Every structure is written in C-alpha cells, then in structure tokens.
Amino acid sequence: MRLFKTPNIKFLKYKYVALAVTAAIVLAGALNIFFGNGLKPGVDFGGGTLVRVMFKDPIPVDRVRQILREVDLGDSVIQESGRKNQEYLIRTQQVIRNADEQQQLEAHEQLGDRVIQALSGESGRAETARGLVDLNRLDENGLVALLETSFPDKGREAARNIIKVRTDNGIIGDFSLLRNAGIPPEIMTFLSEKTFLGNLTVLSRETVGPQVGKDLRNKAAQATIWALIGMLIYIAFRFKMAYGVAAIFTLTQDVLITVSIYSFTGREINLPIIAALLTIVGYSINDTIVIFDRVRENSRLMRKEPMEEIMNVSINQTLERTLITSGTVFLTLLALYLFGGEVINDFAFIMLIGTIEGIYSTVYLSCPVVLAWQKVFKTQKGFRK
Amino acid sequence: MKKSIQWKALLTLAVLIGAIFIAYPYNQDKIKLGLDLKGGIHLVLQVITDDAINMETDQEIARLQELFKKQDITFTSIDKVRPGQFAVHGTVADQEGKTRDLAAQYSGDWSYSFVGDRITFSLKPPAASALRDQAVSQTVETIRNRVDLFGVAEPLIQRQGGERIVVELPGIEDPEHVKDLIKVTAVLEWKLVKAGPASDEETLLRDSGGVVPDGMEVLKGDPKRGQAGFYLVSKVAAVTGKDLRMVRRSVDEWNNPAVAFSLNSDGARRFERVTGDNIGKALAIVLDQKIQSAPTINARISDSGIIQGRFTIEEADDLVIILKAGALPSGIKYLEERTIGPSLGADSIRQGFLAGLIAIMAVMTFMLVYYKLSGLNAVIALIFNVVILFGALAYFKATLTLPGIAGIILSIGMSVDANVLIFERIKEERGLGKTIPNSIAQGFSRAFTAIFDSNLTTIISAIFLFQFGTGPIKGYAVTLIIGLVSNVFTAVFVSRLIFDVTVRKTAKSLSI
Numbered sequence: 001m002r003l004f005k006t007p008n009i010k011f012l013k014y015k016y017v018a019l020a021v022t023a024a025i026v027l028a029g030a031l032n033i034f035f036g037n038g039l040k041p042g043v044d045f046g047g048g049t050l051v052r053v054m055f056k057d058p059i060p061v062d063r064v065r066q067i068l069r070e071v072d073l074g075d076s077v078i079q080e081s082g083r084k085n086q087e088y089l090i091r092t093q094q095v096i097r098n099a100d101e102q103q104q105l106e107a108h109e110q111l112g113d114r115v116i117q118a119l120s121g122e123s124g125r126a127e128t129a130r131g132l133v134d135l136n137r138l139d140e141n142g143l144v145a146l147l148e149t150s151f152p153d154k155g156r157e158a159a160r161n162i163i164k165v166r167t168d169n170g171i172i173g174d175f176s177l178l179r180n181a182g183i184p185p186e187i188m189t190f191l192s193e194k195t196f197l198g199n200l201t202v203l204s205r206e207t208v209g210p211q212v213g214k215d216l217r218n219k220a221a222q223a224t225i226w227a228l229i230g231m232l233i234y235i236a237f238r239f240k241m242a243y244g245v246a247a248i249f250t251l252t253q254d255v256l257i258t259v260s261i262y263s264f265t266g267r268e269i270n271l272p273i274i275a276a277l278l279t280i281v282g283y284s285i286n287d288t289i290v291i292f293d294r295v296r297e298n299s300r301l302m303r304k305e306p307m308e309e310i311m312n313v314s315i316n317q318t319l320e321r322t323l324i325t326s327g328t329v330f331l332t333l334l335a336l337y338l339f340g341g342e343v344i345n346d347f348a349f350i351m352l353i354g355t356i357e358g359i360y361s362t363v364y365l366s367c368p369v370v371l372a373w374q375k376v377f378k379t380q381k382g383f384r385k
Numbered sequence: 386m387k388k389s390i391q392w393k394a395l396l397t398l399a400v401l402i403g404a405i406f407i408a409y410p411y412n413q414d415k416i417k418l419g420l421d422l423k424g425g426i427h428l429v430l431q432v433i434t435d436d437a438i439n440m441e442t443d444q445e446i447a448r449l450q451e452l453f454k455k456q457d458i459t460f461t462s463i464d465k466v467r468p469g470q471f472a473v474h475g476t477v478a479d480q481e482g483k484t485r486d487l488a489a490q491y492s493g494d495w496s497y498s499f500v501g502d503r504i505t506f507s508l509k510p511p512a513a514s515a516l517r518d519q520a521v522s523q524t525v526e527t528i529r530n531r532v533d534l535f536g537v538a539e540p541l542i543q544r545q546g547g548e549r550i551v552v553e554l555p556g557i558e559d560p561e562h563v564k565d566l567i568k569v570t571a572v573l574e575w576k577l578v579k580a581g582p583a584s585d586e587e588t589l590l591r592d593s594g595g596v597v598p599d600g601m602e603v604l605k606g607d608p609k610r611g612q613a614g615f616y617l618v619s620k621v622a623a624v625t626g627k628d629l630r631m632v633r634r635s636v637d638e639w640n641n642p643a644v645a646f647s648l649n650s651d652g653a654r655r656f657e658r659v660t661g662d663n664i665g666k667a668l669a670i671v672l673d674q675k676i677q678s679a680p681t682i683n684a685r686i687s688d689s690g691i692i693q694g695r696f697t698i699e700e701a702d703d704l705v706i707i708l709k710a711g712a713l714p715s716g717i718k719y720l721e722e723r724t725i726g727p728s729l730g731a732d733s734i735r736q737g738f739l740a741g742l743i744a745i746m747a748v749m750t751f752m753l754v755y756y757k758l759s760g761l762n763a764v765i766a767l768i769f770n771v772v773i774l775f776g777a778l779a780y781f782k783a784t785l786t787l788p789g790i791a792g793i794i795l796s797i798g799m800s801v802d803a804n805v806l807i808f809e810r811i812k813e814e815r816g817l818g819k820t821i822p823n824s825i826a827q828g829f830s831r832a833f834t835a836i837f838d839s840n841l842t843t844i845i846s847a848i849f850l851f852q853f854g855t856g857p858i859k860g861y862a863v864t865l866i867i868g869l870v871s872n873v874f875t876a877v878f879v880s881r882l883i884f885d886v887t888v889r890k891t892a893k894s895l896s897i
Contacts, residue, residue, distance in 0.1 A: 002812075052729065054728075082732070101431075101718060101720065102718040102719065105718075105719055105720065105721075105722075109722075139556070139557060139558035139559055140556060140558075141536070141556070141557065142559065163727070166728065167424075167727045167728045167731050168728070168731065169728070170728045170732070171728075201726065201728075202724075202726065203725075203726045203728060203729040204723070204724060204725040204726055204729050205560070205722075205723070205724045206722070206723040206724070207721065207722050207723070208720075208721045208723075209719070209720045209721055211431075211720055212429060212720045212721040216855070219853040219854070219855075220853070222853050223849045223850055223852065223853035223854065224849075226849045226852075226853075227845060227846040227849040227850070230845040230846070230848075230849060231842050231845055231846065234838075234841065234842060234845060235838075235842070238838055271854070271855070271857070271858050272788050272791075272857070272858070272861070274858075275788060275850055275854065275858050275861050275862075278846045278847075278849070278850050279795065279843075279846070279847075279865070281846055282842060282843035282844075282845070282846035282847060283799065283843060285839065285842045285843070286799075286802065286839035286840075286842070286843060287839075289835060289838045289839045289842060290806065290835045290839060293834055293835040293838065294835075297831070317813070318809075320809060321805055321806055321809040324755070324805045324809075325799075325801070325802040325805045325806070327751070328748050328751060328752075328798050328799075328801050328802070328805070329795070329798035329799055329802075330798075331744065331747040331748055331751065331798065332744035332747065332748060332794050332795060332797055332798030333794075333795070333798065334747075335740045335741075335743040335744035335747060335794070336740045336744065336791060336794050336795075338740075338743075339736060339739045339740040339743055340736050340737060340739075340740035340791070340794075341732060341733055341735075341736030341737065341740075343421075343729070343733055343787055344733070344736075344737070344787060344788070344790075344791050347788065347791055348791070351795070
C-alpha cells in the first residue's frame with residue numbers, strides 16, 4: 001500500500017511563504033505572551049500551592065468558586081479534572097512579597113490549608129468536635145494505629161483493605177462501600193462509632209518555594225540550550241556546519257511555534273511541558289536528518305543538478321516516510337491525550353502540536369536555511385567537502 | 386543458512402530471553418514505582434549550615450576566653466563579627482609577644498591578624514566548608530534515623546547538590562506531622578530554675594533589678610505542653626540529650642503519657658549532684674529553648690526519670706523518636722513539598738496502561754494494514770521492543786514515573802520509525818528494479834545512517850533532560866533513552882533477521 005506516488009512538489013519555492021507563516025505565528029504568540037494572556041507558569045515554575053481535591057458528592061464549579069470567593073481566594077485558578085463535578089484542581093494565585101523563602105513557603109501552605117478548610121465547610125466540624133476522625137483523610141499508618149488498639153489480630157489487615165477501597169474509589173462515599181468489600185461487621189460497627197466520612201479528600205498537594213521554582217526554571221533553560229548545542233555539534237560533525245545551523249534554526253522555530261500556539265490554550269507550563277518541548281526538538285530533528293541524509297546521498301548521485309533541485313527531490317522522496325512515522329507517533333500521542341488521564345494531558349497536548357508542526361518545519365524550512373547559510377558565507381555548495 | 390544469520394538469531398534470542406528472565410515475574414523490587422504513582426510525600430529542604438558555623442564560632446570564643454584567662458592576657462571584649470569570624474579588642478601592647486605566641490600556637494582551623502589592639506580570628510575557608518559539609522551529612526543521618534524510627538517503608542533520604550536534602554516517604558499522607566518530626570532541632574536540656582514562672586519578663590526580673598543576671602537566661606514555656614509564662618534559668622545545662630542512654634514512652638503517676646529516660650554513667654553522676662544539691666528547687670526540661678515542664682526536685686535522682694508535659698500518645702511517641710535519633714546539628718528549612726495520595730497514582734497507572742494498550746493496538750493495526758506481511762515483521766519487532774524495554778528497566782532498577790509511562794508510550798510510537806524508513810527504502814529499491822533479497826539488503830544498509838543519526842540526536846536531548854531534570858522527568862528521560870536504544874537494536878537486528886529467515890533467495894514477490 002502507498003499513500004501516493006513519489007510526488008514532485010516544489011517545496012523550496014515556498015520558502016518565503018513558509019517563513020512568513022512562521023513569523024506570523026511566532027509574532028502572534030509573542031504578542032500574546034508579552035502583552036496578552038501570557039504564558040501561565042504552573043506550580044513548578046511559578047511557585048505557590050496546587051491542591052487537588054475530590055468531593056464525596058458532585059458540586060458545580062460555580063459553587064466551588066463562590067466558596068473560595070467567600071474566603072478571599074476568588075482569584076484562584078479552578079479547574080475541573082477527572083470525574084465531572086467531583087474532582088477539582090485549585091491553584092492559589094496570591095503573590096507573597098517581602099518574606100524570606102521559608103515564610104513564603106509557609107504562607108503558600110497556609111493558603112492551601114485555607115482552600116481545603118473552606119471547601120470542607122461545616123462538614124465534619126461537629127464530628128471532629130466529638131472526637132471522631134475523618135476516614136477520608138486518615139492515612140494508612142493512622143488507620144492501622146486506630147484499628148490495632150481495638151482489634152490487635154485483624155486491625156492491620158482491615159486497615160489495608162479499607163485504604164484499598166478508598167484508593168480504588170478515590171473517596172469513600174458511603175459506609176456500605178466498605179461493608180460490600182468484606183470488612184468484618186464488628187470493625188464496621190467500630191468505624192461508624194469512631195469515624196465519619198468527610199465530604200472531600202485531598203488527592204494531592206504541591207507547594208514549591210520561590211528558590212526551587214527559580215532553580216527549576218534555570219535548569220529547564222539550561223537543559224534546552226545544552227540539548228540544542230549538543231545537536232548542533234553532532235550534526236555539524238556528521239554533515240556540515242550549514243546543516244547543523246539549519247537544524248538548530250528549524251528546532252528553535254519548532255520550540256517558538258509550539259510555545260506560541262500553546263500560549264493561546266491557557267494551559268500551564270510545568271516541568272513535563274519542558275520535557276515535551278525537548279522531545280519535540282529531539283523528534284523533529286529525526287525528520288530533518290532523514291532529509292539531510294537523503295540530500296547527502298543524492299548529491300553524490302546527481303552531481304550535475306543544482307543543489308536546490310537535489311533538495312527538492314530529497315524532500316519528495318522522503319515525504320511518505322515523514323508522514324507515516326509522524327503519523328504513528330501522532331496515533332500514540334492521541335491515545336495518550338484521550339485516555340492517559342488528566343495529569344499527563346497537557347504533556348500529550350503540546351506533543352501533538354509539536355508533532356504536526358515538526359512535519360511543516362522539516363519539509364519547508366530546513367533545506368532553505370542550508371542554502372541561505374552557504375550563500376551568505378560562500379562555502380562550497382552541496383555536500384562535497 | 387548463513388553463519389551470520391545464525392549468530393544474529395542467537396544474539397536476538399539471548400537478549401529476548403535475558404530481558405524476560407530479568408523482568409519476569411514482575412515484582413515491586415524490579416521496577417519501582419515513583420512517588421507520583423505510589424503516593425507519598427516529597428520534601429526538599431535546605432540545611433542552614435550557618436548555624437553550624439555559628440556554633441563553632443561560639444565554641445571557639447569560649448575556648449579562647451579560657452586560654453587568655455589561663456595565660457593572664459588582658460583584653461576588653463570579644464565580639465562575634467559574623468559566623469566564622471570574631472575579634473578580640475583591647476589587648477595590651479606589652480603583652481603582644483605573648484599574645485602572638487598564643488595565637489600562633491592556637492591557630493588550627495583559624496587564621497588571625499593583628500591590627501592595632503585588635504586581633505581578628507577567621508575560620509579558614511577549607512575548615513568552614515568541611516564544617517558545612519559535615520552539618521549536611523549529619524542532618525541526613527539524623528533525618529534517616531528519625532524516619533526509620535517513625536517506621537516508613539523504603540524511604541529515600543538523599544543529599545542533592547551542596548546543602549539540599551531530598552526526602553521521599555512513600556505511603557505517608559500527613560505532611561504536617563512528618564515535617565514537624567523532621568524539622569525539630571531536638572536539643573534537650575535540663576536547667577535549674579532560678580525564678581518563674583512569671584506572666585512577663587518584667588515581673589520575672591524584678592528581684593534581680595530588671596537585668597538578666599550573669600550565667601542566666603530567660604526562657605518561655607511551651608504552650609503546647611500547657612506551660613505559660615517566663616522562667617529565669619541557668620545558662621549551662623545540668624545534663625543534655627547527649628547524656629541519654631535510653632528513652633521510651635511511659636506513663637506518669639496519673640497514667641498520662643510521658644517519656645521515661647535513663648542517663649549514661651557520666652550524665653547520671655552530674656544529675657545526681659545537681660539534684661542532690663538543689664532539693665526543693667525546680668528543674669526545667671527544655672526542648673529547643675522551650676520549657677516542657679519544670680518539676681520540683683523532691684529527692685536526689687541518679688540515672689532515670691520521666692518527662693511530663695500533657696502529651697498525647699502520639700506526641701510522646703514523637704518525642705521518643707527525636708530523642709533517640711539525636712539532635713540536628715543545624716536548622717533546616719523547607720523549599721518544596723509535594724504530597725500525592727495513593728488514589729491519584731492508582732488512577733494514573735490505570736489510565737497510562739489503557740493509553741499504552743490503545744497506542745500499541747493502533748500502531749500495530751496501522752503497520753499491518755499498510756505494510757501487510759512486512760508489517761507483521763514490524764509488529765514482532767515492536768513486541769520485542771516492549772519486552773526489552775521492561776527488561777532494561779528492571780535491570781537498571783529504574784523507577785517508573787508517570788512521565789516515564791508517557792516515555793514508554795512515546796517510544797512505542799517512535800519504534801516503528803526505523804521500520805518505516807527501511808520498508809520505504811526497500812520499496813524504492815524495488816521500484817528501481819532490483820531483486821527482492823537485494824532490495825532488502827540495500828534497504829537496510831541505506832536506511833541505517835538515517836536511523837542511527839536520528840535516534841542518536843533524540844538520545845542527546847534525552848541525556849540533557851536526564852542531567853538537568855528532577856524525579857519524574859528523570860524517569861521520562863530514562864524510559865525514552867532505553868526505548869530508543871532498543872528501537873535501533875530491534876529494527877536493525879530483529880527485523881533483518883525475520884526477513885533473512887522468511888524471504889527466500891528466489892522470492893519473486895514481497896508483501897510490503
């Protein structure tokens with residue numbers, strides 16, 4: 001089976017159009033980043049607190065926002081995630097100034113506490129006052145300690161089973177859930193006397209202090225720059241300087257375009273996004289190298305032809321392969337995007353953009369840059385050194 | 386069959402069996418789950434090493450004062466300039482020779498300089514950095530002891546860079562409790578009470594004329610222990626936590642939780658003397674500069690006693706842990722904390738597994754439809770790939786994180802890349818009218834440089850990710866690198882082998 005016969009599209013003719021398209025997207029992105037909504041640094045880079053909660057009973061997002069507004073946290077970012085109307089990601093946005101590292105971290109922690117307290121509302125207050133513990137908040141060690149004092153022989157096992165039920169369900173909605181899971185009746189009686197089921201559970205909670213946030217930013221920038229330098233050196237070594245420069249140009253615009261488009265989606269930049277960008281860079285260069293490799297080969301076979309023609313033939317010859325391999329990666333990313341879950345969703349999304357964008361940059365931009373470089377620096381054209 | 390094919394077959398078989406042997410049967414020790422999948426607490430903390438330098442400086446000042454006194458050298462005062470530096474003021478000129486001799490003899494880790502009547506002592510930089518280093522490694526040790534006593538399975542306590550420590554505690558969900566347990570400095574002291582408790586400092590110092598007498602200090606009661614008010618206590622401790630031989634949770638005479646302790650022989654001797662000389666007075670038990678309780682000494686006590694303070698059972702247990710594990714050499718502060726509940730991780734695993742399965746199915750279907758029987762070749766190579774990947778993860782005892790799962794899924798998508806390159810090349814060679822075995826051979830050899838170069842560049846970027854990434858991102862870089870290496874292996878070896886074995890020399894058609 002073939003997608004098409006080897007085409008003969010004059011890709012290099014469109015280099016100025018392609019440059020204009022790239023410039024337009026990057027300009028729009030830059031305007032948005034610097035004057036518009038901007039890039040949203042996530043908790044990894046921006047510092048602050050991110051709380052992920054799950055409610056026992058569904059609660060609409062407007063209600064969540066209203067509750068937070070009542071405790072002066074109305075500017076928090078609230079995002080529905082996972083189970084509809086039950087799971088929420090909340091990130092406090094308050095900037096804390098004039099405080100040292102430790103105080104900032106503690107202040108962010110307290111904001112997180114306030115979010116959880118506000119959302120818990122009146123639920124559990126009376127029970128806690130009576131000395132009952134919230135079974136939806138207790139961790140395994142705590143539960144083991146609680147049960148082992150009254151049930152020395154089977155307390156530990158029961159605690160483990162209860163935690164397993166909670167882990168599988170996210171939150172224990174009703175004691176019947178435990179009864180059905182085979183927790184012995186005497187333990188159930190004990191639980192209904194000593195514990196209660198709070199209205200929410202904290203699935204995760206992350207606080208990154210300003211120092212670490214800054215370090216992570218630095219490290220991300222360093223990783224990106226060093227990766228680009230590494231590739232430049234490798235390609236310049238394997239091919240020629242002009243090709244190395246072209247590859248880096250292509251990759252840089254890969255990053256710029258991807259980030260520009262991403263900036264319009266309102267999604268946050270976190271560490272996995274940086275990892276995705278580097279992967280896009282590493283993967284987009286695959287296509288570029290395959291084309292360069294073919295140019296290298298063809299320039300030996302087609303000595304008489306001008307370089308531009310050789311490049312055009314090479315791009316056309318490898319076009320089917322470029323589309324198919326990017327296609328299979330696209331398929332797997334689509335699976336990750338649709339089924340991989342909320343936590344990895346941003347990662348899959350930016351990779352999808354990058355994969356499509358990578359085809360475009362490879363096909364339209366990598367070769368013209370080689371020619372332009374060779375023209376400017378008057379190095380010998382083609383491949384022969 | 387050609388010899389080279391036999392060798393290839395043998396190697397492929399060895400790698401495959403090896404991978405299965407290492408990875409199967411799967412258990413938790415082979416491929417560990419990262420904190421983001423298992424749930425737990427991740428803390429990054431910084432050791433305030435200035436504390437250690439400060440303490441060293443204070444000790445040196447005390448030592449020097451003693452030395453000067455012994456040698457009858459007069460001076461007006463000694464000031465701490467900053468941690469690691471202090472100045473002696475007002476030394477007398479005719480004693481300069483003697484002072485110089487003393488300083489020279491004294492030097493050790495300290496350098497000194499004379500300016501007029503002032504001698505400035507500075508801690509030498511190598512000594513300072515050794516002290517800082519020691520403070521960090523001692524902190525790591527102490528935290529490890531505390532965490533072990535607290536009972537966490539498979540904790541990770543690791544020094545990260547100069548003065549940072551990463552603490553990972555799987556399965557724990559109550560960060561506040563753990564943070565407190567790690568953070569307390571836990572310096573325990575017994576000090577004689579001269580006055581107090583009083584509601585404020587003024588009342589406390591009324592008898593001593595409003596100033597703190599020499600050798601005394603004012604300490605506050607710990608509100609958590611039900612102690613309010615201010616106490617005037619002696620600066621020098623009668624005994625300290627270092628003199629403890631044993632601690633355990635116990636009960637007091639009213640059956641409330643308390644901590645029982647006993648002292649080593651040296652401590653016991655001092656304790657006996659102090660308690661014997663001060664019957665009827667109060668002896669404060671001070672933890673990190675806060676008074677826990679100040680019981681009255683009823684009789685001479687030698688080597689054991691209890692610490693009371695309205696503890697809950699949990700608080701008493703915590704106190705036992707920190708006393709057993711020892712004090713921190715310097716303060717610490719938290720820079721980052723992440724708590725992940727187990728259900729979020731369980732969800733991620735489930736969804737990651739589902740996404741991976743769908744991705745494999747989609748890619749396999751595509752390859753079979755597009756390349757027909759040759760596609761089957763790629764599918765077999767893909768399965769090999771996944772097996773080798775898990776074998777390698779188990780071999781390197783890698784930690785699987787959520788981004789790591791994404792890396793595996795991604796490398797599944799990329800793994801057919803090499804096959805596609807080869808197959809497209811074979812098609813082209815066929816189009817030029819070459820024979821089938823010839824096309825296959827040419828396809829593989831011509832595609833090889835592109836496969837090698839393109840995978841290597843991706844590996845280069847993954848290596849930098851590994852270098853600069855933290856926790857989960859490192860996991861991603863590892864799976865990606867392993868995936869790419871095994872891609873090249875399966876594409877070049879396994880796929881070739883399958884063609885060599887299945888396609889006859891005289892074959893007239895190739896399903897591709």
